[in-house]
Amino acid sequence: VTEIGKPERSVVTTCAYCGVGCTFRAEMRGEQLVRMVPYKDGKANRGHSCVKGRFAYGYANHQDRITSPMIRDSIQDPWREVSWEEALAFTSGKLKSIKAEHGATALGGITSSRCTNEETFLVQKLIRAVFGSNNTDTCARVCHSPTGYGLKTTFGTSAGTQDFDSVQHTDVALVIGANPTDGHPVFASRLKKRLREGAKLIVIDPRRIDLVRTPHVEAAHHLPLQPGTNVAVLTAMAHVIVTEGLVDEKFVQERCDTDAFAEWAAFVSEERHSPEVLEAVTRVPAEDLRGAARLYATGGNGAIYYGLGVTEHSQGSSTVMAIANLAMCTGNIGRKGVGVNPLRGQNNVQGACDMGSFPHELPGYRHLSDGATRELFEKDWGVSLDPNPGLRINNMLDAAVDGSFKAIYIQGEDILQSDPNTQHVADGLSAMECVIVHDLFLNETANYAHVFLPGSTFLEKNGTFTNAERRIQPVRKVMEPANGGYEDWQVTQLLANSLGADWNYGHPKEILAEIARLTPSFAGVSWEMLEERGSIQWPVNEKHPDGSPVMHIEGFVRGKGLFVVTDYVPTDEKTGPRFPLLLTTGRILSQYNVGAQTRRTANTVWHPEDLLEMHPVDAENRGLKDGDWTKLSSRTGETTLRVKVTDRVAPGVVYTTFHHPATQANVVTTDFSDWATNCPEYKVTAVQVTASNGP
Ligand code: SF4
Numbered sequence: 001v002t003e004i005g006k007p008e009r010s011v012v013t014t015c016a017y018c019g020v021g022c023t024f025r026a027e028m029r030g031e032q033l034v035r036m037v038p039y040k041d042g043k044a045n046r047g048h049s050c051v052k053g054r055f056a057y058g059y060a061n062h063q064d065r066i067t068s069p070m071i072r073d074s075i076q077d078p079w080r081e082v083s084w085e086e087a088l089a090f091t092s093g094k095l096k097s098i099k100a101e102h103g104a105t106a107l108g109g110i111t112s113s114r115c116t117n118e119e120t121f122l123v124q125k126l127i128r129a130v131f132g133s134n135n136t137d138t139c140a141r142v143c144h145s146p147t148g149y150g151l152k153t154t155f156g157t158s159a160g161t162q163d164f165d166s167v168q169h170t171d172v173a174l175v176i177g178a179n180p181t182d183g184h185p186v187f188a189s190r191l192k193k194r195l196r197e198g199a200k201l202i203v204i205d206p207r208r209i210d211l212v213r214t215p216h217v218e219a220a221h222h223l224p225l226q227p228g229t230n231v232a233v234l235t236a237m238a239h240v241i242v243t244e245g246l247v248d249e250k251f252v253q254e255r256c257d258t259d260a261f262a263e264w265a266a267f268v269s270e271e272r273h274s275p276e277v278l279e280a281v282t283r284v285p286a287e288d289l290r291g292a293a294r295l296y297a298t299g300g301n302g303a304i305y306y307g308l309g310v311t312e313h314s315q316g317s318s319t320v321m322a323i324a325n326l327a328m329c330t331g332n333i334g335r336k337g338v339g340v341n342p343l344r345g346q347n348n349v350q351g352a353c354d355m356g357s358f359p360h361e362l363p364g365y366r367h368l369s370d371g372a373t374r375e376l377f378e379k380d381w382g383v384s385l386d387p388n389p390g391l392r393i394n395n396m397l398d399a400a401v402d403g404s405f406k407a408i409y410i411q412g413e414d415i416l417q418s419d420p421n422t423q424h425v426a427d428g429l430s431a432m433e434c435v436i437v438h439d440l441f442l443n444e445t446a447n448y449a450h451v452f453l454p455g456s457t458f459l460e461k462n463g464t465f466t467n468a469e470r471r472i473q474p475v476r477k478v479m480e481p482a483n484g485g486y487e488d489w490q491v492t493q494l495l496a497n498s499l500g501a502d503w504n505y506g507h508p509k510e511i512l513a514e515i516a517r518l519t520p521s522f523a524g525v526s527w528e529m530l531e532e533r534g535s536i537q538w539p540v541n542e543k544h545p546d547g548s549p550v551m552h553i554e555g556f557v558r559g560k561g562l563f564v565v566t567d568y569v570p571t572d573e574k575t576g577p578r579f580p581l582l583l584t585t586g587r588i589l590s591q592y593n594v595g596a597q598t599r600r601t602a603n604t605v606w607h608p609e610d611l612l613e614m615h616p617v618d619a620e621n622r623g624l625k626d627g628d629w630t631k632l633s634s635r636t637g638e639t640t641l642r643v644k645v646t647d648r649v650a651p652g653v654v655y656t657t658f659h660h661p662a663t664q665a666n667v668v669t670t671d672f673s674d675w676a677t678n679c680p681e682y683k684v685t686a687v688q689v690t691a692s693n694g695p
Contacts, residue, residue, distance in 0.1 A: 007034045013476045014465050015053035016114060016458035017597075019344030020164075020186045021467025022049050023534075026459065026478045033057065033459065033478060043535050044164060044467055050185035059600035060457045060479075064441050067483045070452040075430070079452065084484065084494065091451045092498035094434040098406045099132070104386075106405055108135025108396050111357040112412025113346035116463025116475055118511035119489040120348070120355040121363060122496075122503075123411050127390075129383045130496045134368060134390030135405070138357035139413050140349050141393050142420070145677035146311040147342045148353055148365070150320025154328070155551075156558025157521075158353060158365050161339035162303065163469045163537060163549035167194050169337025171300030174292075176204040176323070177230065177309020177683075181211055183587050184307075184343045184468075191305070192217055200299055202292045204233060205309060206584055207613075207655055208648045221292040224650055226283045227584045228684040231315045232568040233282050233289065234322035236275040238268040240293035241329055247297075248331030256328055256561040264325060264563035281568070283650075297330045301337030308345060309586075312683045314573075317676035318566040328561045334552045344468035347458075351466035354522075354538070355515070359390035364519035380518060392678050393419065397428025407434035409495070411488065412455060414443040417658075420669040420680035421636055438491060441600075453491055454483035461487040463508040464530065466538070470548070472525060473535040571684050573672050575652075579634060579686035581618065583654050583668065611644040613655040614689065619645045622689060629694040632656070634687045637667035640695045654689060 007027035015022045023042025027034045036054055040047035059065075069087030070079040082090070098106055109127045111120045120138070127136040140148070148158035155161070167173070167190055180188035192214065195201050201219040203212050212222045225233050241247060242265045252261050271277065275286035275293075282289070296302045304327060310319045323340055332338035344350050356363035366373040374385050391399060393415065399405035408429075419425050429435055429448035437446045438453040446452055460481040466472050481487055486494070489511065493503045505511050509527035516522045524540035536547040551557065575582060612630060624630060626645045631638055632654075641656065649655050658666060672681040 010037075011476050011478045012039055012474075013458070013478060014347070014473045015049070016347045016465070016475075017052045017056070018184055018347060019349060019468035020044055020184050021347065021465060021471055021473055022053050022186055023473065024049065024053060028478060031479050033060070041534065044469065044471060044473070045186045048186050048189060056597065056601040057459065058602065059440070059597040060459050061482065062600040064600060065482060066440070066442055066452060066454045069454060072450055075448055075450065084486070087451060087453065088494055088498040091434070091436055091495065094450070095131070095407055095499060098433055102404070102406055104132030105135065105390070107131040107133055107407045108137075108391060108405065109409035110393060110411065110413050110415065111136065111138045111352050111355070113139050113349035113352040114412045114458075115348065115488050116461065116508065117348065117351040117355050117466060117472070117515065118463045118508040119411070119487075119492065120352045120357060121511055121515050122489050122492045123409070124356045124363070125381065126409070126492055126496045128385055129381045130499050130501050132386065134359050134386055134388065135396055136357055136359055136390060137393045137396070138352045139346070139418065140353050140357065141678065142312070142418060142680050142682075143308055143345050144311055144342060144349055144353070145358075145679045146316030146320050146674050148358070149317045149676045150324060151340065151342075152365060154321050154324035154562050154564060155333075155340075155556050157551065159350065159470050159551070160341040160468060161333060161551045162336070162341050163471070164190060166336045166339065166550065167191055167303065169301055170194055170199050170303040171337065172200045172202065172296055172302045174202045174204070174296055174302060174304045175211060176304065176306045177311075178305055178307030178343050179205070179209045179211070179586055180305065180343060181209065181214070183345065187343065200295055202296060204230070204292075206650065206653050207586070220295055221288055223282075223284045223288055223292060226281070227582045227653060228313060228571045228573070229282045229568070230310060230313065230319040231322055231566055232278045233284060234319065234326060235268055235273045235566065235568055236278045236282065236289050237293035237296070238322070238326060238329065239273040240275065240290050241297045241326070242269050244294070246294065247329050251331030252329060255334070255556065256563065260563040261329070264565050265329075267565045267567075281570075296326070301335075302327070302330060302332040303338050303341060304332075305341045305343055307343045309584075309683055311674070311679055312681060314571045314672050314674060314681045315566075315569060316674035316679050321564040322566040324561075325563050325566070328563060333561070334550070334554070336550060339550070342468065347467070348465040350468060350470060351464070351472075354466060354519075359392055363515060364521055377518060380514070394673070394678055397425060400428040400431040403431070406432055407436070408432060409436045409438065410445060411438045411492070414439070414445050416444040416448070417666065420666055420673075420682060421671050422667045423637065424671065438488065455491070456481040456483060456487050461489075463489070464512065470537045471535045472522075472530065472538060474530045571672060571681060573670055573681065573684050573686055575686045579688050581652055581654050581687050581689060583632070583634070583656065583685040583687040584683045585656055585658055585669075587657055607657075610641050610657045612641050612689065613644050613646050613649050615647055615649050615651045615653070616645050617651045618654070618689070619643060622691065624689075624691060629692040630689050631692040632668055632687055632689055634668035634670070634685050636670055636685075639667050640692050643689070654687065
């Protein structure tokens with residue numbers, strides 16, 4: 001890939017980084033990508049982009065790219081490059097023999113939020129219909145699974161309620177546990193524009209993120225809560241709204257389950273939930289909290305935007321439901337400018353969830369126990385489906401250590417680096433007889449693999465991504481796959497057929513047609529329609545032929561909106577004399593997740609290493625100066641990184657990013673997870689920081 005040269009042709013496609021889903025014109029000279037130009041007609045970005053989408057595509061032909069399949073009998077052996085035929089014969093031989101000896105439940109797989117909807121759909125189909133188990137999960141398990149649970153329970157569907165355009169009608173934006181400037185930059189620009197026009201801002205975050213004070217934008221309230229106390233803060237806000245008579249009674253009476261509301265209102269009204277009492281827990285001054293609650297309830301259209309600082313907690317699902325309760329009690333649902341809006345991390349995490357990646361749900365979030373839905377898929381696929389939910393990622397790893405789970409197919413995901421408690425992941429992978437990694441690079445997980453199947457980048461494939469606003473957008477092939485010509489969906493098809501299936505998809509449009517046939521929210525979607533319109537937001541069906549920019553307009557998908565009592569329960573991860581600080585984690589603008597892509601681009605110059613942010617008081621107590629090496633240790637493990645002394649974090653709180661394998665921040669994170677979904681509690685780890693001589 002080069003930046004030099006005059007383009008000869010261009011292809012419109014969608015960014016493969018974050019959930020904003022910016023559209024670009026990929027300008028080509030021959031088979032070389034000359035540059036990526038933000039597409040002015042892109043509905044999500046309207047001609048804007050950030051440094052990742054614009055410049056960080058060089059990984060596509062980086063020298064580390066693996067382009068030939070590789071196999072080995074044992075993870076101690078060196079890799080052996082082989083033909084696709086030999087790799088597939090080797091893999092299917094292993095899978096067949098494991099299935100014959102241990103049964104279908106010994107097999108499973110993980111779908112990728114970076115791959116297309118069509119590729120994800122095929123991976124879960126491979127696992128359910130060919131492997132014969134429901135042991136399918138996705139990286140949403142470790143990011144937005146509480147969003148799925150919380151919004152489905154309260155509203156009836158596992159997705160955000162608004163389109164990005166809606167922010168233009170917002171009067172009060174409440175941003176909780178998200179750092180849009182770094183994580184979702186193009187949306188952040190749109191939000192800041194609205195704030196500069198006069199909308200008010202409330203930020204709930206342990207860290208003073210950029211949004212709190214940027215040129216011409218200053219938050220009306222920043223609530224720097226103690227990590228792990230989201231539910232307490234939201235309950236205290238609800239207390240103020242209910243006890244000060246700020247509830248939108250008409251909305252609640254007409255749109256919500258009133259018995260559930262009465263129970264919830266009585267609960268939050270208890271004196272123990274007042275900001276003054278909860279101040280001891282949240283460390284947020286009661287007056288600030290009261291001011292924020294009053295502003296959100298009375299300031300006009302109130303929109304809530306949230307990220308992984310909400311979901312990656314032991315009370316992640318409770319926090320999502322507490323957010324939904326706040327929106328419903330103030331009538332902030334069902335029109336432009338309001339709503340509950342999860343800012344999804346990866347480009348297609350919404351799509352991966354929509355496509356049935358979870359062990360208990362078929363595509364379209366329909367539970368396996370529903371006989372009619374199962375029958376629909378069984379008839380279409382010509383197989384019997386196991387009605388019992390399968391294993392989640394962490395349960396697959398546990399079962400591997402126990403000896404009952406033997407083989408895993410991992411598409412586009414580096415679980416060794418991205419999942420919590422690295423040692424536990426390594427133990428689980430080492431115990432398996434067949435680990436198949438299907439990816440671009442020999443990632444950290446591949447150290448434990450027996451088969452490596454080279455993947456294709458977003459520039460080398462056709463398909464669709466679904467962004468954070470439920471917008472389904474085309475991904476178009478710009479160049480031929482470097483792995484011998486196979487898009488990822490084709491590799492999955494080859495693997496399925498090597499195991500005895502007879503799949504004959506010739507193009508992702510045929511897979512999309514199958515998705516539409518089997519998934520009510522996609523019923524009206526087709527490749528041809530996307531070519532014509534550019535994009536559309538699900539649900540798309542007879543009732544919503546033009547898609548659904550805003551959801552729950554006349555009624556909630558579940559009928560009446562459901563208030564759920566969410567009692568604050570402190571995390572089991574406690575500070576103490578050995579580990580007196582709380583670590584929380586996040587991202588930086590120029591890098592992306594575990595950095596597999598962005599570290600292989602020029603973007604690295606902006607952020608060559610992970611740093612540990614620490615308050616000046618804590619640094620002084622330890623004799624640390626800016627740039628000193630430190631040892632970061634927890635009950636789980638330890639790592640080494642440099643300190644950045646800053647008052648962005650409060651005393652007692654430290655913060656780092658997780659982009660670099662040299663740091664491996666997840667060696668210190670714990671096994672605690674969300675009570676409903678097992679989403680790991682990445683955001684709260686008790687740690688100690690001491691001086692170090694470096695790695
Ligand atoms: Fe890509 Fe997200 Fe940046 Fe847009 S904001 S260019 S989707 S990384």
